[in-house]
Amino acid sequence: MTNAIEASGLTMRFGSTQALAGVDLAAREGTVLGVLGPNGAGKTTAVRILATLLRPDSGTARVAGFDVVRQPAQVRARIGLTGQYASVDEDLTGTQNLLLIGQLLGFSTRESRSRAVELLEWFDLTDSAGRTAKTYSGGMRRRLDLAASLVGRPSVIYLDEPTTGLDPAKREEMWDVVRRVVGEGATVLLTTQYLEEADALADEITVIDSGRVIAHDTPDGLKHHVGGQRLRVRPTDPARVDEVRALLLALTGVGSETSTRGEVTCRVDDDSLLPALVGRLQDDGIAVSELSLHLPSLDEVFLTLTGRGTDTDTTEEAA
Amino acid sequence: MTTTTLPAQRQLPLAAATGPTTTSSPWTQARVLARRSLIKTWRTPEALIDVTLQPVIFLALFTYVFGGAIAGGSQEDYLQFLLPGLLGQTIAMASVALGQNLNADIEKGVFDRFRSLPIARSAPLVGAVMADVVRYVILFVVMIAVGTVMGFDPASWTGVLGSLLLAVGFALCFGWISVYVGMLVRTPGAVQGIMFALIFPLAFGSNVFVSTETMPGWLQAFVHVNPISHLVGAVRGLMMGGPVAGDLVWTLVSMAGLLVVFMPLAVRAYRRRA
């Protein structure tokens, strides 16, 4: 099977910032590559290079078999870009935004129109098609942006943080959209700050940090490496934190961490732990105000992979 | 959990995602993008203030404030002299918005999409310049109409029509300076600052407001190489009668010069802009 996206040794410097310091990426045809990294990791820079918007300082990249630096026109004819910041034209209506792209691509007016209608319907925007994009909600704008990138039937699609800033319900909706786009056979490169999102959508995940690849694996492999799920318990009475920790140690055999907010967190690999824990908490009469199982946050992934957290404190993820 | 339901069974019409899409000609692309600019102008009519209200205010102010002092005391006479001149100045000023809009588009990321499409690099810029024709025509018509009400009385209406062609043509070439500046600097405010710093000496160091003979020699030298002077000279000749040929030739030459220098510079700056 061939790679639809293949980059090796990409470097890019902006002034004194080394945005990329030798990044390799590969996505097999028809799969989703998740690029996971914190703010400033270089995700957008990598996407912009692969979309021919930036020339790398060094390194090579081929997309759909064409070199992004030497054959940009062929690459552009095959890609769809949904950037991190919606690039829809706010003064145009939903329909006009899509018509514009169709006509630029050389579709006839009739073709452009039917393509716009088709995509608007598909993205559930038909009712707002005649309104200017200015009046759209964040989620609608994202969908219109994604629709615009699909007008030309691209075989390689870039989605740069497609769900950042969306509320949880809209995020799940967006995931649904992405899954169906992939179901059509396109290759997708998706960047995200959430392991949960990469896990939900990607076939393989590349983790980057400060312009370097620090891990590449399947979601299962990565989760196995960083230790599956996290269990979080917060006793209603903060004085009973130590009892909870003792309970967890007895049940899992691994240590736990306590946050300043009185939350006890530990790794769990065994699905039967939760019912067991609930039983023990009840026996001991420990009331809890929070009890959850969740995938590791980006912070926890980084702690495991690099021995330190991300530099940002914005990655706290509730599940 | 999801509140909106997407039509789940419908196939996304993406499938046969293989060959490249059909490509259009650069001319078609520029036209499509010009139409986009026009839709935007239509949606925000206040963006037309610089080609409607502003020149009218200039025309009234200069006619009634300076007119009495300059043209031997007759405001009516001064208007005949001033109007063709002000056209030259306001057309240069009207080009500022072009660079500002393009600059804003780039900052907003709208151009990222265009750049990721298989279209000519220059198409978004050429399209924006083409759409500006409408603004310059509005400017011209408004000035002539208001001027006529104030007492402007051209010697030849054919000449007025000729002036329209010349002035709009000049504006299309001059506008590339604004596009170039728009590609170079970071903010629309900076575009305005730089363009005004350029246009004020060109507008006032010219024959727009007073005739050149009243100026010191060194300034006369500047006025003679100033393309706005030649445009104004040609427009005056066409509208009011008098010699045209010399200024017309110089205007056409400077138009070609502006186009040959600033269009490639602007396109190159656009390509390089990350």
Ligand SMILES: Nc1ncnc2c1ncn2[C@@H]1O[C@H](COP(=O)(O)OP(=O)(O)OP(=O)(O)O)[C@@H](O)[C@H]1O
């Ligand atoms: N045009 C630019 N000029 C200067 N520095 C830049 C530019 N683009 C990116 N950088 C810097 O390069 C680094 C990588 O940026 P990039 O946008 O690729 O990160 P990211 O992973 O997309 O982050 P985020 O999650 O915040 O979007 C950052 O330190 C950023 O400040």
Ligand SMILES: [Mg+2]
């Ligand atoms: Mg980014």
